[in-house]
Amino acid sequence: MTLLTVNENGLYCKQGDFYIDPWRPVKLALITHGHSDHMRWGMGHYICHEHTVPLLKLRLGEEQSAQGVSYGEEFEINGVTLSFHPAGHIIGSAQIRLVYQGEVWVFTGDYKLENDGLSEPFELVSCDHFISECTFGLPIYHFPKTLEVYADINSWWAANAEEGFNTILYGYSLGKAQNILTHLDTSLGEVFLHGAVANVNEALSEVGYQFPGMRLGSDTNFSNMKGAVIVAPPSASGTPWLRKFKPYREGMCSGWMQLRGSRRRRSMDRGFVLSDHCDWQQLNKAVIATGAKHIYLTHGYESNFARWINEQYGLHATVLNTLYRPDMEGEDS
Amino acid sequence: MTFVELFERLDSTTKTSAKVNAIVEYLQYADEKEKLLGIAVLMGYKPKRPVKTSDLRLWAADRLAIPLWLLEESYYVVGDLAETLSLIVDQRQASRPFNIQNILEDLIEMQDNTFDQRKEKIEAYWSTFSSTALFLFNKLLTGNFRVGVSKKLVIKALGQHLHMEAAVVEHRLMGKWDPFAETMESLFHQALLAEKYFMPYPFFLAYPVDSDFFKTAAIDDWLIEPKLDGIRGQIIVRKNEVFVWSRGEDLMTDKFVEFQQLHTLLPDGTVLDGEILPWKNGSPLEFQLMQTRIGRKKLSKRNLEEVPLVMVCYDVLEWQSQDIRSWPLAERRALLADTLARYPVGNILLLSENLEFPNWESAESFRQTARQYGAEGLMLKRKDSIYEVGRKRGSWWKWKTDPMTVDGVLIYAQAGHGRRANLFTDYTFAVWDGEQLVPFAKAYSGLTDKEILEVDRWVKRNTKEKFGPVRSVKPELVFELAFEGIGLSTRHKSGVALRFPRIVRWRKDKLAAEANHKQDLLTLIESFK
Numbered sequence A: 001m002t003l004l005t006v007n008e009n010g011l012y013c014k015q016g017d018f019y020i021d022p023w024r025p026v027k028l029a030l031i032t033h034g035h036s037d038h039m040r041w042g043m044g045h046y047i048c049h050e051h052t053v054p055l056l057k058l059r060l061g062e063e064q065s066a067q068g069v070s071y072g073e074e075f076e077i078n079g080v081t082l083s084f085h086p087a088g089h090i091i092g093s094a095q096i097r098l099v100y101q102g103e104v105w106v107f108t109g110d111y112k113l114e115n116d117g118l119s120e121p122f123e124l125v126s127c128d129h130f131i132s133e134c135t136f137g138l139p140i141y142h143f144p145k146t147l148e149v150y151a152d153i154n155s156w157w158a159a160n161a162e163e164g165f166n167t168i169l170y171g172y173s174l175g176k177a178q179n180i181l182t183h184l185d186t187s188l189g190e191v192f193l194h195g196a197v198a199n200v201n202e203a204l205s206e207v208g209y210q211f212p213g214m215r216l217g218s219d220t221n222f223s224n225m226k227g228a229v230i231v232a233p234p235s236a237s238g239t240p241w242l243r244k245f246k247p248y249r250e251g252m253c254s255g256w257m258q259l260r261g262s263r264r265r266r267s268m269d270r271g272f273v274l275s276d277h278c279d280w281q282q283l284n285k286a287v288i289a290t291g292a293k294h295i296y297l298t299h300g301y302e303s304n305f306a307r308w309i310n311e312q313y314g315l316h317a318t319v320l321n322t323l324y325r326p327d328m329e330g331e332d333s
Numbered sequence B: 001m002t003f004v005e006l007f008e009r010l011d012s013t014t015k016t017s018a019k020v021n022a023i024v025e026y027l028q029y030a031d032e033k034e035k036l037l038g039i040a041v042l043m044g045y046k047p048k049r050p051v052k053t054s055d056l057r058l059w060a061a062d063r064l065a066i067p068l069w070l071l072e073e074s075y076y077v078v079g080d081l082a083e084t085l086s087l088i089v090d091q092r093q094a095s096r097p098f099n100i101q102n103i104l105e106d107l108i109e110m111q112d113n114t115f116d117q118r119k120e121k122i123e124a125y126w127s128t129f130s131s132t133a134l135f136l137f138n139k140l141l142t143g144n145f146r147v148g149v150s151k152k153l154v155i156k157a158l159g160q161h162l163h164m165e166a167a168v169v170e171h172r173l174m175g176k177w178d179p180f181a182e183t184m185e186s187l188f189h190q191a192l193l194a195e196k197y198f199m200p201y202p203f204f205l206a207y208p209v210d211s212d213f214f215k216t217a218a219i220d221d222w223l224i225e226p227k228l229d230g231i232r233g234q235i236i237v238r239k240n241e242v243f244v245w246s247r248g249e250d251l252m253t254d255k256f257v258e259f260q261q262l263h264t265l266l267p268d269g270t271v272l273d274g275e276i277l278p279w280k281n282g283s284p285l286e287f288q289l290m291q292t293r294i295g296r297k298k299l300s301k302r303n304l305e306e307v308p309l310v311m312v313c314y315d316v317l318e319w320q321s322q323d324i325r326s327w328p329l330a331e332r333r334a335l336l337a338d339t340l341a342r343y344p345v346g347n348i349l350l351l352s353e354n355l356e357f358p359n360w361e362s363a364e365s366f367r368q369t370a371r372q373y374g375a376e377g378l379m380l381k382r383k384d385s386i387y388e389v390g391r392k393r394g395s396w397w398k399w400k401t402d403p404m405t406v407d408g409v410l411i412y413a414q415a416g417h418g419r420r421a422n423l424f425t426d427y428t429f430a431v432w433d434g435e436q437l438v439p440f441a442k443a444y445s446g447l448t449d450k451e452i453l454e455v456d457r458w459v460k461r462n463t464k465e466k467f468g469p470v471r472s473v474k475p476e477l478v479f480e481l482a483f484e485g486i487g488l489s490t491r492h493k494s495g496v497a498l499r500f501p502r503i504v505r506w507r508k509d510k511l512a513a514e515a516n517h518k519q520d521l522l523t524l525i526e527s528f529k
Helices: A053-060 A146-162 A176-183 A195-205 A240-245 A260-265 A280-289 A302-313 B003-011 B016-029 B032-042 B053-064 B068-078 B081-089 B100-110 B115-128 B131-142 B151-162 B166-172 B184-188 B190-195 B287-295 B301-306 B329-342 B360-368 B449-461 B518-527
Strands: A004-007 A010-013 A018-020 A028-030 A045-049 A066-069 A075-077 A080-086 A094-100 A103-107 A129-134 A166-170 A191-193 A229-232 A248-253 A270-272 A294-300 A316-319 B204-208 B222-226 B231-238 B241-246 B270-280 B309-319 B349-351 B377-382 B390-400 B404-415 B424-433 B436-443 B463-467 B470-473 B478-483 B485-488 B496-499 B502-506
Touching: A045 A053, A053 A066, A053 A195, A129 A280, A146 A166, A146 A176, A146 A248, A146 A270, A166 A240, A176 A195, A176 A229, A191 A195, A195 A229, A280 A302, A294 A302, A302 A316, A302 B068, B003 B016, B003 B032, B003 B131, B016 B032, B016 B151, B032 B100, B032 B151, B032 B184, B053 B068, B053 B081, B053 B115, B053 B131, B068 B081, B081 B131, B100 B115, B100 B131, B115 B131, B151 B166, B166 B184, B222 B329, B231 B309, B270 B287, B270 B349, B287 B485, B287 B496, B309 B329, B329 B349, B360 B377, B360 B390, B404 B436, B404 B449, B404 B518, B424 B449, B424 B478, B424 B518, B436 B478, B436 B496, B436 B518, B449 B463, B449 B470, B478 B496, B485 B518, B496 B518
Parallel strands: A018 A028, A028 A045, A045 A066, A103 A129, A129 A294, A166 A229, A166 A248, A191 A229, A248 A270, A294 A316, B204 B390, B309 B349
Antiparallel strands: A004 A010, A010 A018, A075 A080, A080 A094, A094 A103, B222 B377, B231 B241, B231 B270, B270 B309, B377 B390, B404 B424, B404 B470, B404 B478, B424 B436, B463 B470, B478 B502, B485 B496
16 A cells, blocks of 8 residues: 555544645644755644754744654654654754554665765665655766865855855754854864854754854954955855855855856856755665655656666656745755 | 955946946056956966866866766856856865965966966865955966956056056057066066057957948948958068958968968058958858868868958058058058059959949949948948047948848747856757758847846746757747848758847737748748858
């Protein structure tokens, strides 16, 4: 039988009568991770990874009814056995495994195989039915090694500082920002945080995470700021908020920076190819390694990737039409 | 600085000054030969493409063991073939320095190679270049090296580097020159200049007139001519030869056979400036006809009879081998009139009309109806002006008639290239023909970045069908298009083609049913007959 289907509210498990990452208000929602296209407001009760709980309270309100589970912990809803497994996307991100009558389903949420050095690395979960995102599901997406990118970011910061410029790094305030902060060489200068980033950091401190950087506010002394790094969400680019940091250079951290057109359109000084999603090779690797016979593809270049999987591997691949946004990376809410 | 580093610096800024600085720095440190080739490439020099792009696509797809359709889908997303190829074949192993001379020589040599040899050479490059170097190689290979650097900008940088006026540099780099046959020395050495007798002068170009102009300008100080819609050109008669240059700095003598006998009719050492256009029975023909004629590889006798060309001359730049660009316009004009009257050039060289108006108001009323006289406005030139270099404000102005406009319905959208890759920015518009919508124009520009994003999202949500990179959309959005000319054509289904169509505004206040009809366009064409 088909354990998971898509209806007008989201990805639905009829047997258990619950949804995963629904986009309309429902009674019971299992949440893969804290990005706003997956974790939406208005659900009766939320179940998510324990590190996602503080993010849920930050973004959706303290009053929400939320239950945290740990990776690998099994629980049951009406005969469906459930467990959360690391997705390697951001802190607290999970693939959700469902078992019913011996058949195993996995929904990846967003994920990557590359270890970012911060979020719990992706765990391969064997299954019969694999529902995968494919944000970067074209062969043009071949991401460089993460550590090499961070080395580039640090040397760019050092060069900017030497010329008396501040360095503004844009990355999604949940996920990318913490990754950047973890890898910055703080011996190079001071680190400042946009409010949206500082809020996420504070929420994560409740579950034991510590990040460098000072929140920018009315007490910040801007006149002395020189050669510093400012970590901000992409939505801050092009706003008057930046004036205080002059002179500065701007760098965008996103998988979309792989394309020259995207780099130039944003008129950034630098584009760093840094993604929390799988690139083409990682997607292919994951799909094969799960051993699944049935593949379902959502958000991204899903129809192209489905055709490829069908033709190349002879696997049964179909497209699931969801409302998750493949353009989230580089955007912010 | 290597050429790769230069490109990266140029590509990461939108500021002109930063680009000029980067080029100047490159010129300081680069090897003499590579420097000239680098400049040539930035200015648009490209060897003939040694292989078909369809072969490149196949080879690249084979390397990654992906089917061709997947490469095509990727190309739609990237919007640039060279970049798509690079992303597909990049093995992240760079083991060869980027030597622009070797690359260009190889590409030229490949033209004489067998198919297998070409493939082998190109694949060897693909295996040993990575990232930017690989992208640049593919750009040179596919022959479309546009990287956000204008010719003007390169000239400015060269001027700074050589301590020469930009105008002098420009003069010496006009036309087509072979970077392998030249050196920095041969191009920029004083003594050699005299031998370049086929060279045109840099064109003097006018800006659109400011409204402030009319507050102070006395009409008697100005020579007023109808602004004709043709190809701006220079006719050069030197050393018993004729050269016809277009403003795009293309040597077009072969296309314009009418002028080839002029060395027997005019004295040696004469250079004329004017507008080349199709002309019959005392008045201009549709511009479209000339474009068709220029496009032909071979001209038949019939083509020449149907679309004869003339130059309507408005200036003389050289007379008896003397550069007279510093003479006042009134004197050059008198010499021009005298020359055209004295020598038997009557059916191919015409004198630009000198329009007399008592005041600016009567000039304005002519301008508004200029199309009825086969003109697209007026040219205003100070009678005492010298012939300057490039586009300058002050002594020459163009005063164009207002564009015509039409409301069209968006029916197809296609993703753009370069900066606009992955965004639907190229639109096809239609007008009503009874119950049907028939396409009549494509337009790319005119919307703000914000509007482009809005239309892009709308297109993605309202797609009816996909044909490769093109999407047909629900016929709902109405745009006002402006254009400079209109004529009959087989290019579009409507049977009508516009000249310089561009979007003026998004008519959110209009429904598709309120867009214009084909008959409106036909009526417009009729009115100019």
